[in-house]
Each structure stands twice: as structure tokens, then as C-alpha cells.
Amino acid sequence: MSDVNEEAVVVGGGLAGAQFASALRDQGWRGGIRLICGESDAPYHRPPLSKAYLEGIATEASLQLKSAAHYEQRNVDLVIGVQVHSIDRAARSLTMSDGQTLRWSKLILATGARNRQLPGCGSSPQILYLRTKADAEALKRRAAASRSVIVLGGGFLGLEVAHSLRKQGKDVTVLEAAGRLLARASSAEISAALLAMHAAHGVKVRLGASIERVCDGEEGVEVTLSSGEWLVADLMVVSIGVVPNMELAAQAGLEVSNGVVVDEFLATSDPGIFAIGDCASFPSTFANGPLRLESVQNANDQARCLASSLATGHAKAYNALPWFWSDQGLKLQIAGLVSTAERFWIKGGAAGSFSVYGFRDDQLVSVESLGSPADHLAARKLLADGRAVGYDEIVGSVPVLMGAVNGGPARQCSGAC
Numbered sequence: 079m080s081d082v083n084e085e086a087v088v089v090g091g092g093l094a095g096a097q098f099a100s101a102l103r104d105q106g107w108r109g110g111i112r113l114i115c116g117e118s119d120a121p122y123h124r125p126p127l128s129k130a131y132l133e134g135i136a137t138e139a140s141l142q143l144k145s146a147a148h149y150e151q152r153n154v155d156l157v158i159g160v161q162v163h164s165i166d167r168a169a170r171s172l173t174m175s176d177g178q179t180l181r182w183s184k185l186i187l188a189t190g191a192r193n194r195q196l197p198g199c200g201s202s203p204q205i206l207y208l209r210t211k212a213d214a215e216a217l218k219r220r221a222a223a224s225r226s227v228i229v230l231g232g233g234f235l236g237l238e239v240a241h242s243l244r245k246q247g248k249d250v251t252v253l254e255a256a257g258r259l260l261a262r263a264s265s266a267e268i269s270a271a272l273l274a275m276h277a278a279h280g281v282k283v284r285l286g287a288s289i290e291r292v293c294d295g296e297e298g299v300e301v302t303l304s305s306g307e308w309l310v311a312d313l314m315v316v317s318i319g320v321v322p323n324m325e326l327a328a329q330a331g332l333e334v335s336n337g338v339v340v341d342e343f344l345a346t347s348d349p350g351i352f353a354i355g356d357c358a359s360f361p362s363t364f365a366n367g368p369l370r371l372e373s374v375q376n377a378n379d380q381a382r383c384l385a386s387s388l389a390t391g392h393a394k395a396y397n398a399l400p401w402f403w404s405d406q407g408l409k410l411q412i413a414g415l416v417s418t419a420e421r422f423w424i425k426g427g428a429a430g431s432f433s434v435y436g437f438r439d440d441q442l443v444s445v446e447s448l449g450s451p452a453d454h455l456a457a458r459k460l461l462a463d464g465r466a467v468g469y470d471e472i473v474g475s476v477p478v479l480m481g482a483v484n485g486g487p488a489r490q491c492s493g494a495c
């Protein structure tokens with residue numbers, strides 16, 4: 079059990095940090111808890127920023143993760159708008175941007191990630207990114223005065239933004255450097271379905287679009303592709319991935335590699351310092367190597383796992399099933415890691431909904447479901463149980479009459495399907 083004199087300090091006010099602080103107290107931590115938020119806002123939900131909040135449906139109040147009363151009742155000291163400049167591991171202290179020095183018994187790094195910047199563009203009021211609430215507010219203002227928008231990046235966030243802006247009547251063009259959408263996170267069948275859906279909604283998608291030059295022009299943002307094609311729009315939203323915030327850990331001499339490296343107990347190379355959420359690189363039996371995830375599920379599950387370990391004094395290994403979702407007009411839900419699959423099988427459903435089952439060495443490793451929540455829930459249960467589920471077991475359990483994609487029968491395809 080924890081000691082009343084211990085002090086747990088959490089650096090980072092995103093979902094992982096906020097969830098950890100609450101769970102730590104709820105699970106019996108008797109010492110102090112301090113949650114340091116670098117932004118000027120209390121912890122809030124980020125997923126709606128690219129969807130309901132951007133569309134003006136969600137309110138600022140609805141974004142709040144927890145009320146002020148929630149933190150007060152749990153005796154969590156919420157520090158807002160202050161950055162941590164350095165960690166002194168020997169003294170077990172932090173130096174803050176406001177000059178304060180804080181002591182800690184347990185230090186939790188939940189520093190998240192930041193947007194990858196488009197090189198060579200500098201600062202332009204016509205080129206925006208989306209990560210924070212302030213980013214979303216700026217994008218809402220600029221989009222309201224714009225007719226045309228270029229979205230650079232065909233990943234989850236870029237496609238969600240494209241869908242939201244198209245719903246508002248904007249002329250939207252998505253530029254994706256890869257040969258298909260969501261190339262790193264989904265099967266080719268899902269990529270093709272999303273491409274067709276966005277095109278049907280009026281979003282123009284350019285695949286294999288390599289950027290040669292971006293600049294501000296008299297008519298807006300001017301983009302020259304390597305093909306020589308020239309595009310112009312009132313606004314550009316850049317969504318080309320994120321970079322983990324690991325500089326603070328590196329400064330402290332902790333091991334970093336595409337994130338803050340932790341063991342199966344979420345501990346860094348210093349046993350008194352832990353990392354969770356988007357910044358943490360951790361071992362997982364669901365991956366082929368170290369894994370760093372940017373997902374609500376991972377932030378929540380790691381926060382609860384670590385809170386239980388520290389509050390009870392019994393270290394608990396983290397090995398939760400990764401799962402994801404994205405709402406782009408149709409809801410895409412993914413259980414497991416599609417990148418680990420080498421063979422796929424497609425099961426269709428009603429009204430064009432379908433699921434893609436991914437296998438490695440003939441064992442189920444992932445399931446992508448588009449408009450098929452029942453398949454997703456069943457897949458999460460199957461994969462999380464830890465039991466090896468074979469190809470024949472899945473294929474043999476689905477009647478052929480269930481149909482499949484675009485009215486065809488359930489079918490199998492290679493890794494390139």
C-alpha cells in the first residue's frame with residue numbers, strides 16, 4: 079500500500095494523465111497527487127476536435143474530461159498552464175517554467191505527442207494543424223471564412239477533418255503521399271471502401287501525391303505536386319503524423335526510442351519514473367516489436383493498469399488488446415494490429431457493411447469492421463482472450479449466405495487485397 083507521505087506527480091494533462099490521477103486515488107493511493115497540465119485548459123477530450131467540435135455540434139463544456147469538483151473531491155492538485163523544464167533524478171525533483179521546484183516519490187510521464195511539421199513552410203495563417211482545443215478553435219474560425227480546403231494526409235485525423243469540413247459545404251481535397259488511404263493502419267479493402275465513401279460525399283482524393291512546394295499566394299495556399307500539378311485553396315490543414323514528446327525524458331537520461339521506453343510494468347529505466355499514453359514505447363505480445371500507440375483505449379488502459387500497480391504496491395504487467403475507432407461518416411472500428419497481418423478474409427453484412435479478418439501464420443491477429451459494431455465487439459473478445467484462433471475456425475463459422483462486400487460472397491485475399 080502507498081504511504082501518506084508519498085507524492086505522485088503526473089506530467090501531462092491529456093487523457094492518460096487525467097485518467098491516471100483519478101484512478102490512482104480511486105484505487106487507494108494515500109499520498110499526494112499533482113497533475114501538471116502544460117495547456118491553459120483543464121484536461122479535455124481530443125477525439126471530438128476533428129468531428130463534433132469542428133462541426134459546431136459539441137460545446138466547449140462537453141469536451142471536459144472531469145469537472146473541477148471531481149479533482150477536488152479526490153484531492154488531486156491540478157496545475158494548469160505550467161511546463162516542466164527539467165527532471166533531477168538524484169534529487170527526485172522537477173524544475174517548472176514558473177520557477178517552482180517540485181519533489182516527487184513517483185513520477186509519471188504522460189507527455190503525449192505533437193504534430194509533425196511540414197518542412198520549409200514556417201508560420202503561415204493559411205496552414206493549420208489540429209492537435210489541441212486552441213487548434214480546433216482556430217480551424218473553425220478560418221474554415222468559416224473559407225470555401226476550399228486542402229487536407230494534407232490521408233490518415234485517421236486527416237480523413238475525419240475532411241469529412242467534417244465537407245459536411246459544412248467546403249470544397250475539400252485530400253492529398254495522400256501513399257498509394258492508398260490509411261496505408262499503415264488498415265487493409266487495402268478498407269482503404270478502398272473509405273476512398274469510395276469520401277468520393278461519394280464529394281471529397282476529392284489524390285493518392286500518390288508527393289508535395290514539391292507549398293507557399294502562400296495571393297489566392298490562398300499554393301501547392302505544387304512533384305507531378306507538376308498546381309493546386310490552390312483558401313486553407314490547408316496538415317495531418318502528417320505526430321512526434322512523441324520524449325525530450326524531457328531524454329534530458330533526464332532515460333532510455334528513449336520512438337518514445338519513452340518502458341518495460342511490461344510501464345516503468346522507465348529509472349524504477350521511480352513511469353510513462354503512459356502516446357509518449358510510451360512498450361512491449362506487447364500483440365506486436366512484432368516495441369509498440370507506441372496513439373489511441374483512447376491505450377491511454378485509458380495504461381493509466382488504470384499503472385494506477386493499480388502503484389496504489390496497491392503489486393506490479394501489474396500491461397498487455398491490453400489494442401483497438402481503435404474512427405468516424406468518417408461510417409464508423410470504422412479496428413481490433414488488433416492490422417500491420418501484423420499477412421493474409422486477409424472478408425465477411426460481408428447488410429447495407430454494405432463488412433469486416434476484414436487479418437491472419438498471421440493462420441492465426442487471427444486483427445479485425446477491421448466498417449459499419450459492423452457487432453463484429454467489432456466479438457473480435458475484441460476473441461483477441462483479448464489470448465486463445466489462438468485459427469483461420470479455419472473463423473471462416474468455417476460464417477455461413478456463405480451472409481454475403482460480403484458489394485453483394486459478393488465472403489472471400490479470401492492475399493496481403494495486397
